[in-house]
Amino acid sequence: MNRRSRTVIWGAIPVVAFSYLISAPTVPFTDIPLTVPYAAEGPGPTYNTLADYEGKNIVDISGTEVDRTDGNLNMTTVSVRTQMTLAQAMSRWLLSDDTLVPIESIFPPDMSEEEITEQNQLAFTDSESSATLAAYSYLGRPTVVEVVEIMPEAPAKDLVTVGDQIVSIDDASVHSPTQLREMIAGKNPGDKVKIGFSGGGQHEVTLGENPHTGKGFLGITMTSVPADNTKIEYNLEDIGGPSAGLMFSLAVVDKLSPGSLTGGKFIAGTGTIDEAGAVGPIGGITHKVRAAKDAGAQVFLTPAANCAEAASAKVEGITLLKVGTLDEAVRQLDAYNTGGAPTTCGN
Structure with missing residues (x-):
């Protein structure tokens, strides 16, 4: 009986170890993660x-x-x-309607978490x-492009302020943020552009370089806002x-x-x-x-x-x-x- 008991006890150790490994978040006594490379949606x-x-x-x-x-x-x-641990991932897959997808589809490996956010x-x-x-186009109401954020490295940071409304680039009318971005992307770093503002003012800005495309860079985030107050x-x-x-x-x-x-x-x-x-x-x-x-x-x-x-x-x-x-x-x-x-x- 003692021998059989010893066999049962020692034979259980691999099962216990496996159960721990599939449910533990890290390798025992380390900070090495044991999570699976999948996300559950x-x-x-x-x-x-x-x-x-x-x-x-x-x-x-x-x-x-x-x-x-x-x-x-x-x-x-x-x-x-x-x-997720392996046990958590299997639980989501077997017991819910969640879909398991490769983690790369959520967090591209060439981007940091901050960049993704x-x-x-x-x-x-x-x-x-x-x-x-x-909505304003559907309703037949006018809109204008407004500055909502200025990046610290923005070439225009000393000439543009949050809340400014941009109506033209090089005297060509601007009606949407996408149109403005395309106009700037069509230029090269070092090019000078004239930014026209609501009310008639203008400033000339020397464009920087977009770190992702190598094209012209203004360094502002914009949105469309109603032009009717x-x-x-x-x-x-x-x-x-x-x-x-x-x-x-x-x-x-x-x-x-x-x-x-x-x-x-x-x-x-x-x-x-x-x-x-x-x-x-x-x-x-x-x-x-x-x-x-x-x-x-x-x-x-x-x-x-x-x-x-x-x-x-x-x-x-x-x-x-x-x-x-x-x-x-x-x-x-x-x-x-x-x-x-x-x-x-x-x-």
């Missing part, structure tokens, strides 16, 4: 762009008459879990700017990426036009938006559809390029409306709310 939180968050309107509009809204226009997100924040700022520009602010912290663009734009349209886009219903959706109002595809669409359904949404606005993937999730009880532009999204919602025949991802 799953449904994230959703936010009603017509409502408030932490005491502030998510889409806050002042300086003009704002129409009363109802229902929901929820933007959706994807949760990302990293630094900065890139995501810039993308989010761009999505806000594009949302304003697209209306102020639009987007109040969501710690959200990165461009996929909220469509829902932000719809919230602006709903608040600045008569009637209700939602018809009092719970609408959710996703999609990038450019300055012309084109809706682009995003990642994690199946998780966003599930997040919307779990939150109570009846309808999900789906970028046309994501329709097949979204439909493959087979989430019951939610209608997937296919949208390719902001104008189409408005028309689709109107058709849905009035008993018309909107285009869904199943037809």
Whole structure:
């Protein structure tokens, strides 16, 4: 009996060791990580762009008459879990609807964590700017380019201040941040450009070198703002990426036009938006559809390029409306709310 007991006890040691290794975050007695090179993507939180968050309107509009809204226009997100042990990764894969993806798809190896965070924040700022520009274009209202940040190494740092509104480069009119960036990128380091400001002032700036492209560099972050003294602010912290663009734009349209886009219903959706109002595809669409359904949404606005993937999730009880532009999204919602025949991802 003693021999058998010893065999059982000693034979258990490799099992115990293996169990520890698949669940431990580091190699025993060291700081060497034992995490797997994968991330788990799953449904994230959703936010009603017509409502408030932490005491502030998510889409806050002042300086003009704002129409009363109802229902929901929820933007959706994807949760990302990293630094998982093997046991945690297997648990997410076997016991949830999460998707395991290579960590490189979340954190490119040639970029630092700070660079990735900065890139995501810039993308989010761009999505806000594009949302304003697209909504104002749809509504027939004018916009202007405004400076929101000046980098420490910016060639223009002594000539430009936050809040300045730029209306021209070398006397050519500027209507959007993208147009301005393209004009600067078409020049070389050392070139001189004249920046024209709202009110008639001008400054000449010698361009620096963009560290990523080697082209001209001004060193400022810009956004599109209304030119009619209306102020639009987007109040969501710690959200990165461009996929909220469509829902932000719809919230602006709903608040600045008569009637209700939602018809009092719970609408959710996703999609990038450019300055012309084109809706682009995003990642994690199946998780966003599930997040919307779990939150109570009846309808999900789906970028046309994501329709097949979204439909493959087979989430019951939610209608997937296919949208390719902001104008189409408005028309689709109107058709849905009035008993018309909107285009869904199943037809």
